[in-house]
Amino acid sequence: MDERRGRKAAAQHGVVALGALGVLLRAKSRGHIPAIRPLIEKLDELEFYMTLELKNHVLQLAGE
Numbered sequence: 001m002d003e004r005r006g007r008k009a010a011a012q013h014g015v016v017a018l019g020a021l022g023v024l025l026r027a028k029s030r031g032h033i034p035a036i037r038p039l040i041e042k043l044d045e046l047e048f049y050m051t052l053e054l055k056n057h058v059l060q061l062a063g064e
Helices: 002-010 021-027 037-045 054-062
Strands: none
Touching: 021 037, 021 054, 037 054
C-alpha cells in the first residue's frame, strides 16, 4: 500500500493511522512492553527506514 494514500484515505474516513513506531510508543505507555529501544534497534537491523531525528524523537517520547 502507498503509505501516503493509505493515510489520506484513513483520515477521510475519520480513522487515525498509526505507524509502527506509534504502535511501539502506545504499547510501552500501556505497559505491554518494558522498552522500545531494543525493538527499534531490531527494526534498524531489518532496514526499516526511519531518520535519525525520528528515531531520537521517538526514544525521547518513550523516556529512553
